[in-house]
Amino acid sequence: MTSLFLPYLYSIKNRFLPKGYPSSRTLILIGFGAILFLALYLVSLKTINYFHSQNELGVILSLKIFEMAWVIVFAMLIFSSMVSGVSAIFLSQDNEIIFASPASLSELYLMRYLTTTFYTSWMMIIFSLPVFGAYGQVFSAGPVYPVLMVPAVICIASIGSGLGLMVTIILVNLFPARRTKDIVVYLSLLFGILLYLIIRLLRPEELADPERFPDFIEYLSRLSTPATPLLPPNWASGLLTGYLQDHYIDWLLAGLLVLTPLVLYFAGEWIMNRWFFPGFSKAQESFGGYRRFTPPEYSPSPLTWFFRKEMKMFIRDSSQWSQLFLIGALIVVYLYNFKVLPLDRSPLPADAIANIIAYANIGLSGFLIASLSTRFVFPSIGLEGSGFGLTLTSPLSIKRYMLYKYLFYVLPFTILMIILLVASNHLLHIQGPMWWISLITGLVITWSVVAMALGFGAMYADFKAENQAAVQGGFGAILFLFCALSFELVTILIASIPAYRLVRGWRWGIYTSSPVIIQTTAVLLVLLLVSVLLSTICLRKGIEKVSQNFQ
Amino acid sequence: MDVLQINNLTKRFGNYTAVDNITLSVKAGEIYGFLGPNGAGKTTTIKMLAGLLKPDNGSITINGNNLAEKPRVCKQDTGYVPDRPWLFEKLTGLEFLQFIASLYNLDREQFAAATQYLLKTFDLYDWQDHLIESYSHGMRQKLIMTSVFMQEQPLLVIDEPMIGLDPKSARIVKEMFKQRAQSGTAIFLSTHSMEIAEELCHRIAIITEGKLHISGDMNSLRAEAGKKNSDLEDIFLELTGAWELKDIISALRNKA
Numbered sequence: 001m002t003s004l005f006l007p008y009l010y011s012i013k014n015r016f017l018p019k020g021y022p023s024s025r026t027l028i029l030i031g032f033g034a035i036l037f038l039a040l041y042l043v044s045l046k047t048i049n050y051f052h053s054q055n056e057l058g059v060i061l062s063l064k065i066f067e068m069a070w071v072i073v074f075a076m077l078i079f080s081s082m083v084s085g086v087s088a089i090f091l092s093q094d095n096e097i098i099f100a101s102p103a104s105l106s107e108l109y110l111m112r113y114l115t116t117t118f119y120t121s122w123m124m125i126i127f128s129l130p131v132f133g134a135y136g137q138v139f140s141a142g143p144v145y146p147v148l149m150v151p152a153v154i155c156i157a158s159i160g161s162g163l164g165l166m167v168t169i170i171l172v173n174l175f176p177a178r179r180t181k182d183i184v185v186y187l188s189l190l191f192g193i194l195l196y197l198i199i200r201l202l203r204p205e206e207l208a209d210p211e212r213f214p215d216f217i218e219y220l221s222r223l224s225t226p227a228t229p230l231l232p233p234n235w236a237s238g239l240l241t242g243y244l245q246d247h248y249i250d251w252l253l254a255g256l257l258v259l260t261p262l263v264l265y266f267a268g269e270w271i272m273n274r275w276f277f278p279g280f281s282k283a284q285e286s287f288g289g290y291r292r293f294t295p296p297e298y299s300p301s302p303l304t305w306f307f308r309k310e311m312k313m314f315i316r317d318s319s320q321w322s323q324l325f326l327i328g329a330l331i332v333v334y335l336y337n338f339k340v341l342p343l344d345r346s347p348l349p350a351d352a353i354a355n356i357i358a359y360a361n362i363g364l365s366g367f368l369i370a371s372l373s374t375r376f377v378f379p380s381i382g383l384e385g386s387g388f389g390l391t392l393t394s395p396l397s398i399k400r401y402m403l404y405k406y407l408f409y410v411l412p413f414t415i416l417m418i419i420l421l422v423a424s425n426h427l428l429h430i431q432g433p434m435w436w437i438s439l440i441t442g443l444v445i446t447w448s449v450v451a452m453a454l455g456f457g458a459m460y461a462d463f464k465a466e467n468q469a470a471v472q473g474g475f476g477a478i479l480f481l482f483c484a485l486s487f488e489l490v491t492i493l494i495a496s497i498p499a500y501r502l503v504r505g506w507r508w509g510i511y512t513s514s515p516v517i518i519q520t521t522a523v524l525l526v527l528l529l530v531s532v533l534l535s536t537i538c539l540r541k542g543i544e545k546v547s548q549n550f551q
Numbered sequence: 552m553d554v555l556q557i558n559n560l561t562k563r564f565g566n567y568t569a570v571d572n573i574t575l576s577v578k579a580g581e582i583y584g585f586l587g588p589n590g591a592g593k594t595t596t597i598k599m600l601a602g603l604l605k606p607d608n609g610s611i612t613i614n615g616n617n618l619a620e621k622p623r624v625c626k627q628d629t630g631y632v633p634d635r636p637w638l639f640e641k642l643t644g645l646e647f648l649q650f651i652a653s654l655y656n657l658d659r660e661q662f663a664a665a666t667q668y669l670l671k672t673f674d675l676y677d678w679q680d681h682l683i684e685s686y687s688h689g690m691r692q693k694l695i696m697t698s699v700f701m702q703e704q705p706l707l708v709i710d711e712p713m714i715g716l717d718p719k720s721a722r723i724v725k726e727m728f729k730q731r732a733q734s735g736t737a738i739f740l741s742t743h744s745m746e747i748a749e750e751l752c753h754r755i756a757i758i759t760e761g762k763l764h765i766s767g768d769m770n771s772l773r774a775e776a777g778k779k780n781s782d783l784e785d786i787f788l789e790l791t792g793a794w795e796l797k798d799i800i801s802a803l804r805n806k807a
Binding site for chain 1: 564601623649
């Protein structure tokens with residue numbers, strides 16, 4: 001085996017087994033992963049069981065969802081392989097050492113192919129195995145099913161990253177040197193957005209609703225339409241569906257699944273040998289810095305310059321701002337879901353169900369805010385790298401630095417939350433107290449979550465991180481997300497009682513009594529107090545730790 | 552015998568020519584200094600020598616082999632020290648050295664003997680089992696020097712060797728360069744330190760705006776600058792625009 005794998009093996013050993021046995025942090029991560037794995041398996045089991053028990057149609061429907069899940073997994077794998085492929089193959093900092101050595105390009109490709117496949121697919125594999133495994137349990141497929149399913153998942157992951165890497169190497173060579181890095185990021189993102197929009201706008205949920213089709217025959221024909229045989233995920237779903245239903249193994253599909261990664265690997269290796277060096281040389285030229293910028297007006301205010309600096313760093317880093325496309329698509333899809341909600345077909349009164357959804361929407365929007373905070377706010381301190389030292393040595397106090405950072409991020413996040421809540425409330429035709437309840441609770445959550453992200457980001461700042469993906473998947477980021485979501489859940493649960501009373505009184509036209517007003521005010525005050533306390537604690541802890549971390 | 556031969560080497564970034572038609576050669580046992588102001592094209596040239604950048608024109612021959620045609624053979628023969636070395640943060644010093652040794656197929660005995668000697672010499676012996684992320688800048692520089700000195704390649708390409716080194720380590724590195732050169736290694740050395748260049752280099756080249764301004768030993772440089780008995784700093788300033796410096800210094804003195 002090539003010695004290029006040594007740094008990875010040593011790094012993994014040093015990170016997870018620093019003293020020869022697993023550290024407590026490693027055990028917490030394994031435990032966390034195991035709980036997630038089990039929870040996902042149980043939820044999938046319950047959902048698939050529900051579909052499966054809905055007579056014959058349920059079986060067809062659950063298998064259709066199975067097929068769609070494979071397509072989604074595959075598309076996401078290609079997308080993430082393309083994005084990581086650029087960083088791994090062309091921009092990785094170790095290239096300077098490895099490529100200057102006599103290691104062959106074939107060895108380099110093998111190392112990049114296997115490590116990229118691992119990095120891009122390990123999470124997908126962990127999430128997909130319990131879901132696909134639950135199908136085996138529901139269909140009583142027996143012990144051979146996992147023997148087919150696990151290699152199928154691995155083959156699909158290998159095909160996805162093989163394709164992604166090949167496309168990346170070719171693309172980098174097609175574009176002019178200075179735009180190379182940026183263009184691949186844009187293309188990859190646009191590819192992902194397009195795919196996401198297609199899946200959402202196709203409205204696969206309609207398949208679960210036979211009434212939407214003029215007649216039952218048309219619905220059945222839509223369900224049983226054979227998926228395109230050219231797509232690799234359909235080979236996997238076809239192979240496993242055959243086994244789930246009739247214990248039949250389609251050897252042609254199995255052969256395709258096993259042979260395609262090998263063919264793609266050798267094709268990728270050929271492309272690497274032919275086009276890697278010109279592309280790598282170009283990728284270095286992208287950082288020439290020959291572009292001239294308009295000189296800014298000097299302002300002696302640190303706040304003004306702090307905002308300018310953050311804004312300029314964000315705008316000039318294409319890997320940062322190009323993600324705004326993705327957020328834009330996310331918002332469109334998010335709001336589109338509210339537009340197509342079939343409220344009229346609910347057994348409850350439409351306005352009651354709309355109010356319930358509007359309340360649940362606070363949690364959903366909060367989840368979006370927490371995810372985006374993990375992406376942008378959490379790594380913002382670590383990203384400053386060694387430049388953070390200059391801030392520490394300047395007369396600007398670290399408290400003021402954190403305050404400025406907070407103000408910079410809380411503003412766009414507040415606007416985003418207002419847009420999400422006001423637009424979805426509008427689409428749900430919400431009027432009365434729920435409009436204000438959702439807005440106030442949503443804003444309290446936003447302000448606290450941003451403060452928590454900054455605090456945790458300071459506590460776990462990694463000033464030497466090679467790439468952001470590693471930071472966002474790190475222990476600190478997972479811990480932040482877990483705490484932020486728990487805080488949101490508790491907030492929504494506490495606020496639910498006065499919210500229910502206020503909305504019920506308004507719907508029935510009952511005069512709001514003093515105890516309800518007092519209770520609402522008290523809950524609001526408690527929520528505010530908890531939020532302020534939590535935010536302050538997180539920020540203080542962050543301030544304490546960040547100076548030590550920087551050492 | 553020329554270990555390194557560069558012919559008409561050119562590299563352009565868009566409309567900007569970073570390295571413009573450079574031709575030079577370095578013999579076995581020779582230390583060749585490569586000087587120039589910031590942004591003159593030194594690192595771009597070095598990156599092409601290390602096989603990291605593709606030249607637009609010209610050729611590089613290392614130990615008789617063309618770098619474009621036989622990159623692996625040439626890289627096997629070249630030890631490269633970058634100006635800002637990125638090292639694997641989560642590896643220990645010794646693990647890093649083992650990794651580099653494996654890339655260059657260093658045999659076990661040579662690795663053991665060379666690394667233990669060099670680690671002790673560079674005061675890294677007690678740090679060899681610590682993660683690189685805990686190393687200071689100077690320690691990193693010494694580690695990457697160790698990774699090059701533990702091998703015995705015919706050509707060393709070194710970009711700014713002394714940055715971050717303490718005086719003792721700097722002295723050791725200089726002695727090692729001399730010793731390697733005596734044993735027949737060709738050393739291509741880029742530096743901003745005139746003292747180091749003057750003390751170590753047999754021949755010196757000065758590059759400005761991508762072009763090779765002058766190349767030769769100290770005497771020929773003095774002759775070119777028209778400054779007998781001058782040191783390298785004066786010669787360098789004379790050849791790279793000393794008149795500007797004189798104006799700046801006189802303006803500063805007048806202001807004071």
